[in-house]
Each structure stands twice: as structure tokens, then as C-alpha cells.
Amino acid sequence: MAKNQTIKSVKGTTDFYPEEMALRTWLYNRIRQLSESFGYEEYEGPMLETFELYAAKSGEELVEKQSYVFEDRGGDKIALRPELTPSLARMVAKKQGQLNFPLRWWSFGPFWRYERPQKGRTREFFQWNIDMVGLDSPESDAELIIIAAEFLKGFGLTSKDVQIKINHRALMQEQLVKLGISEDLIPPAFQLIDKKDKLKFEKWQDYAIEIGFSNNQLDQLNELLDNKELWKESETLSRIFEIVEAYGLSDYVSFDFSIIRGLLYYTGTVFEAWDTGGEHRAIFGGGRYDNLVGDVGGNPISGVGFAVGNLVLSLILEQMGLTPDYSKTPADVFVTVFSEELMLESIKIGQELRSAGIKTASHLKLSKLGSQFKYADRIGARLALVFGPDEFDADEVKIKNLQSGDQIAVKRDQLVNKITDLLE
RNA sequence: GUGGGUAUAGCUCAAUAGGCAGAGCUCCGCACUGUGGAUGCGGUGGUUGAGGGUUCAAAUCCCUUUACCCACCCCA
Incomplete structure (x- = not known):
């Protein structure tokens, strides 16, 4: 545009x-x-x-x-x-x-x-x-x-x-x-005093005389300002x-x-x-x-x-470098979507995590896993979850640490506990 | 209100003396149909802030205008 x-x-x-x-x-x-x-x-x-x-x-x-x-x-x-x-x-x-x-x-x-x-x-x-x-x-x-x-x-x-x-x-x-x-x-x-540092000294003095100071008063004022x-x-x-x-x-x-x-x-x-x-x-x-x-x-x-x-x-x-680092972590956990059939289940996983107080963003459309990981990485998520057919059959969820690249599998019913541990 | 500077791709900036509008980064795609960052290759993206003038030819020269930045004034 x-x-x-x-x-x-x-x-x-x-x-x-x-x-x-x-x-x-x-x-x-x-x-x-x-x-x-x-x-x-x-x-x-x-x-x-x-x-x-x-x-x-x-x-x-x-x-x-x-x-x-x-x-x-x-x-x-x-x-x-x-x-x-x-x-x-x-x-x-x-x-x-x-x-x-x-x-x-x-x-x-x-x-x-x-x-x-x-x-x-x-x-x-x-x-x-x-x-x-x-x-x-x-x-x-x-x-x-x-x-x-x-x-x-x-x-x-x-x-x-x-x-x-x-x-x-x-x-x-x-x-x-x-x-x-x-x-x-x-x-x-x-006003005159306020302008002391803003004008050249001679100009400042002229200004003082102009508003009605006597030379004597001006000298005394200078003494005051130096005191x-x-x-x-x-x-x-x-x-x-x-x-x-x-x-x-x-x-x-x-x-x-x-x-x-x-x-x-x-x-x-x-x-x-x-x-x-x-x-x-x-x-x-x-x-x-x-x-x-x-x-x-x-x-x-x-x-x-x-x-x-x-x-x-x-x-x-x-x-002076005294502002904090903004580690951008709108979501600690990012839930990927594997397929049309498993999308609802993925969204449900996200909901479980949110109920446990974990900041979780869900992917909301089908796309290549690679691009989903890329997005998760860019928004600063710490963990990404994968729930595909293999995990479905084994009743598991894969948890990937986006910093280290390590990946582990946990049983569905232990997911919230495990993630809580990992985020600490 | 007064004075100065700048304006070219999403961002940072090039473009000899007026002669085809470019690069890096970003973004998108592919290599890589169950895994991001690295690398390589390819691609998208522009009425050169806007309007007018001079010229065979204008990002470039001239005029007008707008926006932004900086300083003054004043103030946080």
C-alpha cells in the first residue's frame, strides 16, 4: 500500500x-x-x-x-x-x-x-x-x-x-x-532570572536595564544569583x-x-x-x-x-540503557494444528492450558507445521505443542522447547502439570 | 508564532555532469508434504510526498504546496 x-x-x-x-x-x-x-x-x-x-x-x-x-x-x-x-x-x-x-x-x-x-x-x-x-x-x-x-x-x-x-x-x-x-x-x-542561562550575558544585561533595573541593582542581582x-x-x-x-x-x-x-x-x-x-x-x-x-x-x-x-x-x-528488555511473550505456549480432524482437539488443549492459568495461543488455520513453528518462534512463545495422528493414537502430546529444540512426549492427562513444570 | 533541514520499496539508504529507479534487511515461496531459527535459490513490493514548469529526456534543475524532523518561544 x-x-x-x-x-x-x-x-x-x-x-x-x-x-x-x-x-x-x-x-x-x-x-x-x-x-x-x-x-x-x-x-x-x-x-x-x-x-x-x-x-x-x-x-x-x-x-x-x-x-x-x-x-x-x-x-x-x-x-x-x-x-x-x-x-x-x-x-x-x-x-x-x-x-x-x-x-x-x-x-x-x-x-x-x-x-x-x-x-x-x-x-x-x-x-x-x-x-x-x-x-x-x-x-x-x-x-x-x-x-x-x-x-x-x-x-x-x-x-x-x-x-x-x-x-x-x-x-x-x-x-x-x-x-x-x-x-x-x-x-x-x-522572568529575567529565568532567562539568565538562555541569553548571552551582555544581552541579558541589556534586557535587565530595559525592564527597569539600575546598574547597581543589576550588580546586586548577579551577586544573589552567584550566592x-x-x-x-x-x-x-x-x-x-x-x-x-x-x-x-x-x-x-x-x-x-x-x-x-x-x-x-x-x-x-x-x-x-x-x-x-x-x-x-x-x-x-x-x-x-x-x-x-x-x-x-x-x-x-x-x-x-x-x-x-x-x-x-x-x-x-x-x-542510559535503563529501560527493561521487552522479551515479547504474549503467549508462553503455542498450540499447532495438525489436520482438519484434529483441529477441534487442538483448540481444546489450548483451553485446558488457559484454565490452568497458562498464557496460550492457538493456531487457527491449517498450514504447514514449519510455518506454524516459525510463527510461534517469532511471537516469542517458549513451548510449542504438536497433536497429530501419532499422538492421538498414543494419547500423547508433543512438547517442543523452542529455544533448545528439544522435544518430549507426555500423556494427555499429564500435559498441564508438565507444562507448568517446564515454564517455571 | 519564528528559523533551519529532510522527503526514493514495509525499514535503512544508493542512483557520476539531467540519460533504462537499485541494494541490503524484511516479507512470501521453494530446496524441506510431521518441525522454526542457519544456508542456498527464486519472487512480491515504486505515480521517487503532492501539483505545476523547463527539456528529446527530470528522483536529479525551477516554482508552488504538504508532511515529518530539529532549534527558538513556551513548557512535562
Whole structure:
């Protein structure tokens, strides 16, 4: 079939063929296990939300340019969710009186952002979100950072491969005020700091002057950015580092005054994880948000959490050879068909094995034994069964080990036991 | 939204200066009608992304267009 005749997939979406799906499921299972080990419960929000939910607080770029928005048949403005935290806030606000705080919740699902796809970025992607809502303390910030570090460590990534960089928005604000930066210059100042590593130094300085920094303030800002001990000025960060150290994970976590986070709703601790080579974009990002539940109509309640996309993480893991081998074994046992007369009996044999909990695929048409073995080998089956006239007369089934080529005959009534033994 | 690159068989890629569109792998068949992987032989598979132009002749040169990739922006 000619390529230009196949119907195209939607730009920026991913087809999960069995191999890719195996990776996704593997990732999901690790996430579930880790989340549950810290006592977090799985939840899920809708893929569709009102546009209004994001309009307030998610940040202009994300809402105005990157959201999939459409009008439904009733005329309501609907968005495909570009992130989960607002949905979480909405769900918490809705049942606020009935929930046991602090909540420890996690989720893994699809998100959509209308962007130009490139390496580590697609329009449809998956995210792990994990949040604690209803407890505002350095200890709760630290727990999320610990989970993040354990997550990375669990894959075999070392502190030399990845780093979690943390900062605190209140600390930044304080320090900027100390420089005599006026209230309305603070948001642009955050942007400026965010751009420090992205622009050439001279350009960055020009930009600073342009938004209203004095030369003196600029010098002082540079001093701030070079100050690796600045976190000591923040009680919260000090406590977080203390706890992280108690967990033996200090290597993974470092202070970085340039971590800002684009989303507007973060109010306290903010953190991101990066590969130390600086080759990829951020692996995850998160932080504390004080006002979000209040913003969607609930009583103000604080939360902290982070989101990990599947793409950058997968790229890094694959690059470092930390993904599992996908030994493709959809079926451990493959039952061949010898002849028209014996086909039903072969299918029955397959059914017996399945009843015993053995993953079994049956051949469903007459064809040469050779091609049946070939197929069995290709799908990764470990054993192939032959049931022909000779076996029928002797009340036996032949079991062939597809790796070694050895073949044995067993009595029909011992087949399940024998195969169970062989597969162990 | 801005900039760069690529497009030839299912996949990876060739095709001198414009001159018969090819190879490897895969797939299918046979050697091997009760046994897969190895080997050998044979075969299927193409409107060279699409549309137009120049030319005796276009995968190749020109124009238009689409898709994909990469970077910026932004972010997971």
C-alpha cells in the first residue's frame, strides 16, 4: 500500500505499538508502586474541562496559545486538559467537607497542548501528577521532593545524572525587595532570572536595564544569583534540606536561585529536575500552591505537588540503557494444528492450558507445521505443542522447547502439570 | 508564532555532469508434504510526498504546496 494513501495520524500524537505500550505500562507500574508506598491514592479527573478553569491561573501562554479549546454543541467553551492541578483543585473544592486532609493523591493520564512537536515534546502526552493537599509545612514540601528523588533513584539514575533544583518564591521576592525592586517590577524580574542561562550575558544585561533595573541593582542581582548559600535565609528551604539529608538523598537535591516555574499559581517552594548534561528539557516540575483551591471556589487550602511527563524521562532512560528488555511473550505456549480432524482437539488443549492459568495461543488455520513453528518462534512463545495422528493414537502430546529444540512426549492427562513444570 | 533541514520499496539508504529507479534487511515461496531459527535459490513490493514548469529526456534543475524532523518561544 502506498504511503500517501494511508490515513494520517493527528500531528503530535503517539501510536503506542505493543513495544511502546510495554514501556508505558512499565513506567505506570513503577509510579503506582512508589506512590502507594508513600500512602498516596490514585484518582483521575476528566479529560475535558471548562476553559474557565484554566483561564484564571495557569499562565497566559499555556491558556491562550497551547490549549485545545472548542465550543461544544451546547455552546460551552471546553478545553482538553493541558494540566491536572486545576482539576485537582476543583475536585477538592467540590467535596471539601467530606475529605480527610491532608490528601495524598496521584494520577497518571493523557494531556494535550497545541505546540510544535519536537524532541521530548508532543501534542498529546502523559503525565504523572502527585500532590499533597491540606498541609502547609516544610515537611510536606520535603515529602514530595523525597518522592521525586526516590523515583529518579529507583530507575538507577544517580545524582551525577540528574539533579532536583529547588527554590522558594517568597525567598526570591524578599531578596528582590531588599534590592529596592518595586512591587510591579517583581514579575518581570522573575522572568529575567529565568532567562539568565538562555541569553548571552551582555544581552541579558541589556534586557535587565530595559525592564527597569539600575546598574547597581543589576550588580546586586548577579551577586544573589552567584550566592549558593542563599537558601539559608529561608527557614522552609533550610528545613527541607535537613529532611532530605535525613533520608540520605542530599546528593540529588540542590539549591538554584534561577528556578522560577512558568505557572502563576505557585506561591512557595518550587522545584524542577534536570539531567546534569543539560541535554534535555526539564524532567519534571512542581511546587507549592496556596490559593488554587480558593480560586476555584473552595475554602483556601494549600497544596504541594509535581508533574512528570513521560517523554523526557523515557528519552533519558533509553539513552542510559535503563529501560527493561521487552522479551515479547504474549503467549508462553503455542498450540499447532495438525489436520482438519484434529483441529477441534487442538483448540481444546489450548483451553485446558488457559484454565490452568497458562498464557496460550492457538493456531487457527491449517498450514504447514514449519510455518506454524516459525510463527510461534517469532511471537516469542517458549513451548510449542504438536497433536497429530501419532499422538492421538498414543494419547500423547508433543512438547517442543523452542529455544533448545528439544522435544518430549507426555500423556494427555499429564500435559498441564508438565507444562507448568517446564515454564517455571 | 519564528528559523533551519529532510522527503526514493514495509525499514535503512544508493542512483557520476539531467540519460533504462537499485541494494541490503524484511516479507512470501521453494530446496524441506510431521518441525522454526542457519544456508542456498527464486519472487512480491515504486505515480521517487503532492501539483505545476523547463527539456528529446527530470528522483536529479525551477516554482508552488504538504508532511515529518530539529532549534527558538513556551513548557512535562
